[in-house]
Amino acid sequence: MPKLIFVEHDGTTVETEAPVGETVMRAARAAGVAGIVGECGGGMSCLTCHCYVARAAIDRIAPAGPVERELLGCVVTAQENSRLACQIVVTAALDGARFDLPAWQG
Amino acid sequence: MATQLKQPGPAPRLRVENYLSGDFAKAENQHLWTKVWLVAGREEELRNVGDFLTFNVATESIVVARGKEGLVAYHNVCPHRGRRLADGCGRASQFRCKYHGWTFNLEGKNVLVQDRDDWQGALDDERIDLWPVRVDSWGGFVWINMDMEGESLTEYLETIPEFLDPFELEKMRFRWKAELHLPVNWKVALEAFMEGYHVAATHPQLLPVAGNDYTQSFAQGKHAHFGYWKDMQPIGTASPRLADGGFRDARAGVIEFFRQIEEDLNAIQTDRDFEAAKKIMDVLPEDVDPMTAMGTAIELGRQAAVADGTDYPAQLTFEALAKAGSDWHIFPNCVTLPYFDGAIWYRARPDSRDPENPDKCVFEIWSLKRYGPGKEPEVQTRVITDPFKEGLCLILDQDIANMAEVQAGMKSSKFRYARPNPVQEVEVINFHRTLEQYVLGQAQA
Known part of the structure; x- marks a missing residue:
């Protein structure tokens, strides 16, 4: 299974293996990553699974759709490499990808 | 004297x-x-962008937040079915209605209507942003006024x-x-x-x-x-x-x-x-x-x-x-x-x-x-x-x-x-x- 690396805002690192087809949000929740909340369950409306995708992994992920882009536009802590983890599906190509987490979600 | x-x-x-x-x-x-300017809270409660507090008075509820450009305030109600949006205080990039997920950014603009296509464009002419409330500060206090016209806070304070x-x-x-x-x-x-x-x-x-x-x-x-x-x-x-x-x-x-x-x-x-x-x-x-x-x-x-x-x-x-x-x-x-x-x-x-x-x-x-x-x-x-x-x-x-x-x-x-x-x-x-x-x-x- 592909390995995913989550780095919390305080530097804590969580590594987990996630099955292909799972979303990165659910994989993070299953691994106990505190910085991913996922309040709405993956429906792309709560904005509490916001993450920063490490540069090296960006090309391995399908780009955000128009709704996700618009929603990320209101996230106060958003950067150029921001994504909603619930919209990223785990693929074999994602092995070793790193996701940094913001100071707060919501 | x-x-x-x-x-x-x-x-x-x-x-x-x-x-x-x-x-x-x-x-x-x-x-x-x-109709009057009211103290909604203290500025120290809204230090960072996204910090918000709610202020309930009489039958009204107001949410006040620190937006990217400064303090913002809205009537704390979802225009869809009327649910109160925010509760208490906290930090958020957006106000999301817990009932049907309609979402509003810190500028009060509606950014998400679930299954918006159901309206076949009819929502485009409908008011679906949050209703604004005037907000200002004096003395470290955050003041709001639901009356969008009338005297400024400075005039009000005499x-x-x-x-x-x-x-x-x-x-x-x-x-x-x-x-x-x-x-x-x-x-x-x-x-x-x-x-x-x-x-x-x-x-x-x-x-x-x-x-x-x-x-x-x-x-x-x-x-x-x-x-x-x-x-x-x-x-x-x-x-x-x-x-x-x-x-x-x-x-x-x-x-x-x-x-x-x-x-x-x-x-x-x-x-x-x-x-x-x-x-x-x-x-x-x-x-x-x-x-x-x-x-x-x-x-x-x-x-x-x-x-x-x-x-x-x-x-x-x-x-x-x-x-x-x-x-x-x-x-x-x-x-x-x-x-x-x-x-x-x-x-x-x-x-x-x-x-x-x-x-x-x-x-x-x-x-x-x-x-x-x-x-x-x-x-x-x-x-x-x-x-x-x-x-x-x-x-x-x-x-x-x-x-x-x-x-x-x-x-x-x-x-x-x-x-x-x-x-x-x-x-x-x-x-x-x-x-x-x-x-x-x-x-x-």
């Missing part, structure tokens, strides 16, 4: 209906709360900044906060702090040390203040109502005053002031005069503030302190007693869980203090649902004890109107005069 002239005409009266009538409470909800800016309330931070749920009209709660006439009967323990307790009071437009301007005596001396002269040693009187304020109120003067005041025993002789004893205690308090990384407010001279007086009513629902090192701030409003009930209110007490950088405490609100069982401190408990007795007493068939003191209770008189202009004037129009 202006000379107090003999009051011509009949003794002033206050309509008892203003406190007891459900119709008057409803009219306040309609004509007062939605002379208050001229009198109170020197206190630098914006540099103070919460020392403690209490929220009391009281079985009395919101005005009964507030008015317990709008005159000094009650001190002799309600707080007799203060008479040996609080100077001359006789007050004068004056209207300042919608607002009003009272102070100890006539035959003023320094703190630490006894009220002229007492036959004995109080403390023989002026130093002991000053220290006893600071001790009572610290232990029995825990606000206005601070713990730092009390510790500093004790040092006058070391630096002043036993036969020092009361004015020197008080002045030295204040100077030692200022030095203690400097040593703690802050200072007393630079513009707050003794002249500015005397000009302001002791207590301000800020129409409609706030009262403050500011000092060099701290202040107390009261806020009253109808209980929004039962907003048309004239016998219920939420009454908040905020103790504010100047802190050195990084020394501000994390303060949680102490919520007290039965203040007659759970006390706060001696002075406030004495005031609160009057409230329920007043609310009950006014229901007597013999009590048709209150008879406020025309010299010492002008804050209360002016309050009802202004209140009736809003509530009755507009209702009759």
